[in-house]
Amino acid sequence: MIAEIGLAALWLAAALAALQFVFGAIALYQRDMTMLRGVRAVAVVQALLTATAFAALILVFLRTDLSVSLVAANSHVAKPWLYKFAGTWGNHEGSMLMWVTILALAGGAVALFERRLEDRTLIATLAAQATIGLGFYAFLLFASNPFDRLDPAPAQGNGLNPLLQDPGLAFHPPTLYVGYVGLSIAFSFAVGALVTRDVGAAFARAMRPWVLAAWIFLTLGITAGSYWAYYELGWGGWWFWDPVENASLMPWLAATALLHSVTVLATRDGLRAWTVMLAVVAFSMSMIGTFLVRSGILTSVHSFAVDPRRGAFILALLAIYIGGALALFALRVGTVREGSRFDMVSREGSLVANNLLLSAILGIVLIGTLYPLGIEALTGGKLSVGPPYFNAAAGPLALILVVVMAAGPLLRWRRDELRALARRLAVPAIVAVLALVIVLAVLPRAHLLPSLGLILAAGVAVASVAPLWKRNLRRTPLFTWGMVIAHLGIAVSLAGMASESAFTQETLVAARPGEVHGVGPFAVRFEGVEPVAGPNWTALEATLTATRGTGAPMEMRPQARAFWAPPTETNEAAIRTLWDGQLYTVLGKQAEDGRWQLRLWWKPFVTLIWAGGALVAIGGALSLLGRLLRDRRAAQRGKEWWE
Amino acid sequence: MKPKHQRLTLALLALAAIVGATLLAMSALRDQASYFYTPGDAIRDHVEPGRAVRLGGMVAGGSIRRAADGVTIDFVVTDGKQSVPVRFKGIVPDLFKENSGVVAEGAFDAGGTFVADTILAKHDERYMPPQIAGEMHKSESLKK
DSSP states (O other): OOOHHHHHHHHHHHHHHHHHHHHHHHHHHHHHHGGHHHHHHHHHHHHHHHHHHHHHHHHHHHHTOBBBHHHHHOOOTTTTHHHHHHHHHHHHHEEEEHHHHHHHHHHHHHHHHSSSHHHHHHHHHHHHHHHHHHHHHIIIIOOTTTTOSSOOSSSSSOOOOGGGSSTHHHHHHHHHHHHHHHHHHHHHHHHHHHHTTTSSSHHHHHHHHHHHHHHHHHHHHHHHHHHHHHSSOOOOOOOOOOOOHHHHHHHHHHHHHHHHHHHHHHHHHOOOHHHHHHHHHHHHHHHHHHHHSSSSSSSSSTSSSOHHHHHHHHHHHHHHHHHHHHHHHHHHHSOOOOOOOSSSSSSHHHHHHHEEEEEEEHHHHHHHHHHHOOOOOOOOOOOOOHHHHHHHHHHHHHHHHHEEEEEESSSSOOOOOOHHHHHHTTHHHHHHHHHHHHHHHHOTTOOOEEEHHHHHHHHHHHHHHHGGGOGGGGGGGHHHHHHHHHHHHHHHHHHHHHHHHHHOOOEEEEETTOEEEHHHHHHHEEEEEEEESSEEEEEHHHHHHHHETOOOOEEEOOOEEEEEETEEEEEEOOEEETTTTTEEEEEEOTTTTSSSSEEEEEEETTTHHHHHHHHHHHHHHHHHHHHHHHHHHHHHHTTTOOO | OHHHHHHHHHHHHHHHHHHHHHHHHHHHHHHEEEEEHHHHHHHHTTTTOOOOOEEEEETTTTOOEEOOOOSSEEEEEEEESSSEEEEEEEOOOOOTTTSSSEEEEEEETTSSSEEEEEEEOOGGGGGGGGGHHHHHHHHHHTTO
């Protein structure tokens, strides 16, 4: 019964999306703005119905209703509660339903809260959002119905991929999806403004908070995903340039560029066409990512057994939406007058550099991700593009970008002097030189990229707080604080990446109980291996005692787990976080002579990578709060602040 | 600068950035993309030492030798006609065994031994990348 309610709600929501589009089109055609209220109401109800369908699916999973084939294929009676819940989106259909739910909720939120956009543009925006929704409702209902029944119902169910049976599943996918799909608002805003020829500073001010919100969630989702892969896979790495990771990085790069260009448009009314283009590109990257992950042409832990027709379906949607938006852009770009002028040495100039570099990195990642697919389609040859390519091609550009990031906020809008900039960058430059001396002394033969990373991180960290210099901190606007903290977060994260890459120490040994092995500053004593049991797995658990110098011993227990539904083995690394890094231990196989393989890593300051990511998101949140508060105060004064 | 000139400069800059990025990407791709080889392909094409490639085939029966350190193994990957010696230091996957499919990522050393950084063995196909599954299938079919 619950499944039927969910399916009915989904069909109704699809019908309302069609209605939302038709209402919007009529209102625009007849220039009848009284229909705005109707379009708004339809968008909100559509969001509620889709949310109902999603809630129904969650309920079906929580109750492990095995007569629903999706539950039977992906869940199991004897699974802990949390994974029954989060397992709702640990499969193809469920994750697509979550995708569509967020799309509808985003549209509903715009309908409820957006007050600054011109009425015509708002109607066009909501109609565009409904159009995206229609395609993906069709995809769900015709090619990926999550509510299909199974008769007769099996007794147990197949279970969830054990790699996904981790609390990370409850957090990473929803956060990432809110960011990923939240970018649809930027896309719809851009399409709406192109339709009504309303691209300008006011439009940018209306769009900015939505972009910012999506970007915050995207940042959090990527950071969480990186940490999850780091501790769950047991490989000691935090980014693998896996195509699926790239699929989440590409929208982030585009959204970051958009976030900066929309500021130029909002503050200085410049970069109009470019900003609209980026808004289209950002969500296009989300859709390309969805296609890559959900079509089954690439597989990793993220993609689930799928049939090829689905790939063709998503590809068709992709072609229609991206092609349509780009065609509209080409038609209307002539009517988008370019805004005000600026010097090359100015805040705008640095933001243009930021945008070009981000776009270049985006291009490099996109080419590297699609190249193997293209080669396979054209010649049938199989090849893989991995970290050596991405690091070599994107790494140097990222470092240049970081330098631009340090300089940009210290420049004035419209025009500035290089000499003045040099003066403002003097202190950060001195810090960077000091860091250079230290790096040369400590690491005479380190690789170029990590050394450069460490040096730049030091200089950029100082430069990013420089905008606060000599300011009254209590009267500094929240969004300035936000920018400072986000930029500082990038420097912190860069320091973590460089430190992990330059200083990590690894020990791989076969050990007998009682033996002591060293890794970095630690002596790790191998006590022995014991069997342990969990709710739906059994494991071999090693006990290790690690000591550094005369410090207190720390006990660590890495496991090799065997799940029985479905039968799979996973490694549970034991990780100890200290103030200056992490000790990471993995239990391997037992050799014929009875020795156990142990893999030990000491990773100094690796935690800074994710702490930096969190700082970036916090900076974004402060910035968003600052903008919203300022708008509210302005509204209470009865007029907009820029008037 | 006039607005028209500024727009032109920006467009040229954007073009230069895109062309630069594409050139950089293409040259890096030529050097860094790693191709799939069977032992026969690898011997025929004389894959140069140090180039990152994937080697796929069967683990030859009776060929797995464990070194005294307990973490290094030597084995032979074969396609039924030709074979390549492989060395790997690390923790092998659960289903790595003799007479079974394997895909190794790594590079040849100067002596002709393939030094693997990663070993992928046939495991539950539900969670296997299609590229690898395809290669694994190719490796398995070499048995016949």
